[in-house]
Amino acid sequence: MKNIFLLVVCLFNLYTFGQTSDDLIPKEAVIVLGINNTSLLKKISMDSLIQYEFMEEVQAEMFDGSADNKTLKDAGFDFGQKLHVFNGKTNNYEVSGFSFGISSLKDLLLVFDDFDKVKSPINGIEYYNSYFNHLIIKGKAGLVLRVDPSYEKIKHVTDSIWIKRGNGYFFDDKDKKGESEGDDEIEDPLNKILKDGELEADDTEVKLNAKDIINKTYWELKDSVTNDLQVKYLQFILNEIFEKNVHLKNQDSKFATQLTHDSEGIFYMDNSRNLQNAKGLWYFQTMFPELFKDIKTLYSGNVVVGDIYLKDNAIEFKLQANYGKDLGKIYEKLNSTKFDKNVLRYIHEDCAGFFTYNINLKEGYKQAYDIIIPMLSKQKDPRVTSNVLKAELLNEFINLDAVFDTYHGSMFGTFNGVKKVKTKRIEFSYDEKTFEYSEKEIIGEEEMPMFTVGFSTGRADIPEKILEYMGKMTTRFKKTDNYWKIDDAIFNSIPVYVINRNGLLVITNDESLAKEHIDGYGKQALSGKQAKNAKKSKFMYSYFNIGEVLSKIPKQVFTTKQNKVLDSMRGKEGYIELTTINTSEENTDFEINYYFQGDYKDSGKYLLDLINSAFVLAK
Amino acid sequence: MKYMVFLVVFLSLTSCVEIIDDLSFKSDGSGTFKYTINLSASKVRVNSILALDSLDGKKVPSIQEIKDKIAKYKEIISQKEGISNVKVETDFTNFILKIQCDFTSIIALQKAVKEIVLDESKNKKEIESYWLTWEGNRLTRSIPSITEDLTSRLKKEDIEGLKKGNYMSITRFDRPIEKCENSASLISANKMAVMLKNSPYALIQNLNLLENTIVLSDKK
Known part of the structure; x- marks a missing residue:
């Protein structure tokens, strides 16, 4: 009986504390990308994977050229567990790394051969170090972690020790930016607001041996502080994950839910924490802590989660943008609108790409006004109070119906391919007798991408008034029977046409639309599945035929670098479709689907091509 | 809007430049040098590039910066020995640049060009x-x-x-x-x-x- 009891306890412990890669993501992580496609990684040999440019750096770091004929499976990874890549930032430090499952520790350590085993700061884990990177192994899961203290924190602690030892303030020319961002006191109000676990780490005094620092220069002291903070924050994170069992999965239910999905990849981004850690808002946070707190509350719950599904001939991204109650009320009002069917008549059925966007700006404005003005009204700061008064007076005096009838908030845009447009140019011609030359103006042609954008309007008379005024002011604005022509509107060379009809204000550089299709494309207008999808999608819909767009644009218009990226997509026919599925007070669901046709082994290969393209573009 | 500009830039197509280098000699070796660059056939592309902050990682100068640079070179050329009557005409609507100067000898003209190249080259290569x-x-x-x-x-x-x-x-x-x-x-x-x-x-x-x-x- 005693043995059975012990077995039950052991199994319970294994269940409770047997951590997987899902449980090793620090709660500080703001962005997480999880890969769950075992078939994808098992199918791809290391040799083909390392041909991608994005793998070169990983390859250089991990395999040291000793990976011939090996697959990722040979590297000791367990594909029964997900691979998570994460990054996060607090006011005091940045944390990045990845967590993964381990099938063979021996093989894994052959891969991570530049990591040295050191004494573990936590019981029950194996600990390896390589410069700033740390490899922590617990059971069948591993975590590669890097922790970097923030510049502000390092400077704050260094200065406090430096000044306490009788030195004056140290001016650092190289760090002007940091100093211009002001005094280090900004952390106090922030820490008061945040009230999260990191406070425990913040307030811990950095204990340096006086004998060590007595003769140190400022820079040496700073290095010591950096090192000490790194150790301290690392210890703090490890304590949380491995001793207290505190990690992102059990701190954020949305992330935990995401982990239960059977998609090939998951995505998580906590925008609300991005806001509170944004350095650009330090002044706002410091000067208006209460207001910042209100805005943080308004922004709370603003988390984007998503799934990536690999299908035979498609990659599907399902995204959900979550938000708090108040922001949700605004979004819900913004979305309380009907699709304007008129826009479809100005989208050609063969259009290579278009988008439609529908919001009810009037209702959204009213809701935002009701939520934000009371928030601002609580402030006693004269600047805020003055702006609140201005907003309230404008709200009273302005004819809001006229404003929002002129622009409802809905618009559309199309890419109509590349066409030749007439432009004037100067040519030099010479006299055969003397070779004296003279200038003459001739009409030439240049190829231009054709764009159309349009807005729904219930007050055609208001834009017409503005156009008529402009027509009196400059000869570049010319009115014809059906449309306005603005000469040299684009890059001082290309005319733009404005069509103010059918409840729409349409602006285009496509002359044929203005001259031949003033009321739309008629039977050639968009219809069928795409039209239905656009209507159904309400808030936002877009469609781009990637193969067609790329085939219409000559290579020479792109730089070498851009062509390198596009080459991986050329010849692969397909289209991208963005659809809004549903909007509620809590969240909005989007789908971005990439459908492709052609000779491809699998969508995983296609996805890697895309990842590589994105990597090259971002480099 | 920024991305729209970028898109238009890279989609705008033709590039065409016309250059005329015109040397007039008198029997005594003096003469007039005229140099004309005509980018009017590519003005959409030039305008679109000028609308950018940078291209291929290099800063795109503003029209004012180009004007300032031209004025600076005009000043430098005017001060060179044997060079006179320096005239510069610019047309930023059609993107045509005309430079003209008189020289006392072909050596004086070349010396002036060499000195300017030397002053402006980063590695001071003559x-x-x-x-x-x-x-x-x-x-x-x-x-x-x-x-x-x-x-x-x-x-x-x-x-x-x-x-x-x-x-x-x-x-x-x-x-x-x-x-x-x-x-x-x-x-x-x-x-x-x-x-x-x-x-x-x-x-x-x-x-x-x-x-x-x-x-x-x-x-x-």
Whole structure:
């Protein structure tokens, strides 16, 4: 009986504390990308994977050229567990790394051969170090972690020790930016607001041996502080994950839910924490802590989660943008609108790409006004109070119906391919007798991408008034029977046409639309599945035929670098479709689907091509 | 909007440049040099590039910065010995730049060019020799070494873009031309001027296309 009891306890412990890669993501992580496609990684040999440019750096770091004929499976990874890549930032430090499952520790350590085993700061884990990177192994899961203290924190602690030892303030020319961002006191109000676990780490005094620092220069002291903070924050994170069992999965239910999905990849981004850690808002946070707190509350719950599904001939991204109650009320009002069917008549059925966007700006404005003005009204700061008064007076005096009838908030845009447009140019011609030359103006042609954008309007008379005024002011604005022509509107060379009809204000550089299709494309207008999808999608819909767009644009218009990226997509026919599925007070669901046709082994290969393209573009 | 501009930039297509280099000689070796760059056939592209902050990681100058730079060079050229009557005309609607100056001798003109190149080059590399020589009734024209340096730095795709352009090199005299060694030379009907016409692309592929020796008649 005693043995059975012990077995039950052991199994319970294994269940409770047997951590997987899902449980090793620090709660500080703001962005997480999880890969769950075992078939994808098992199918791809290391040799083909390392041909991608994005793998070169990983390859250089991990395999040291000793990976011939090996697959990722040979590297000791367990594909029964997900691979998570994460990054996060607090006011005091940045944390990045990845967590993964381990099938063979021996093989894994052959891969991570530049990591040295050191004494573990936590019981029950194996600990390896390589410069700033740390490899922590617990059971069948591993975590590669890097922790970097923030510049502000390092400077704050260094200065406090430096000044306490009788030195004056140290001016650092190289760090002007940091100093211009002001005094280090900004952390106090922030820490008061945040009230999260990191406070425990913040307030811990950095204990340096006086004998060590007595003769140190400022820079040496700073290095010591950096090192000490790194150790301290690392210890703090490890304590949380491995001793207290505190990690992102059990701190954020949305992330935990995401982990239960059977998609090939998951995505998580906590925008609300991005806001509170944004350095650009330090002044706002410091000067208006209460207001910042209100805005943080308004922004709370603003988390984007998503799934990536690999299908035979498609990659599907399902995204959900979550938000708090108040922001949700605004979004819900913004979305309380009907699709304007008129826009479809100005989208050609063969259009290579278009988008439609529908919001009810009037209702959204009213809701935002009701939520934000009371928030601002609580402030006693004269600047805020003055702006609140201005907003309230404008709200009273302005004819809001006229404003929002002129622009409802809905618009559309199309890419109509590349066409030749007439432009004037100067040519030099010479006299055969003397070779004296003279200038003459001739009409030439240049190829231009054709764009159309349009807005729904219930007050055609208001834009017409503005156009008529402009027509009196400059000869570049010319009115014809059906449309306005603005000469040299684009890059001082290309005319733009404005069509103010059918409840729409349409602006285009496509002359044929203005001259031949003033009321739309008629039977050639968009219809069928795409039209239905656009209507159904309400808030936002877009469609781009990637193969067609790329085939219409000559290579020479792109730089070498851009062509390198596009080459991986050329010849692969397909289209991208963005659809809004549903909007509620809590969240909005989007789908971005990439459908492709052609000779491809699998969508995983296609996805890697895309990842590589994105990597090259971002480099 | 920023992305729209970017998109339009990279979608706008043609690139075409017309360059006229026009040298007028008097019998005493003095003369007038005119240089014209005409980008009007590419003005959509030029305008779209000017709308950007940077291109390929390099800062795109504003029109004012270009104007300032031109004014600076005008000032520098004016101060060179043997150079006078410097005129610069700019047309930023059609993107045409015309530079003109008088010189007392072909050596003075080349010396001025060499000094400016030396001042402006980062590695202070000097153009070693003269590329124009005047011997009373014979003008010999070669290619300055710096041209080879500059063209070798051009990327393949940049060179491709120059296929549509025109490069006209005109040399005028106050005496009739007797003969030219470059078989591609065109002599004007009045025999007082010679022209070599190429595309910038062809010139970059073979800089010798502009080499010429022009022999003048003794009689005016």
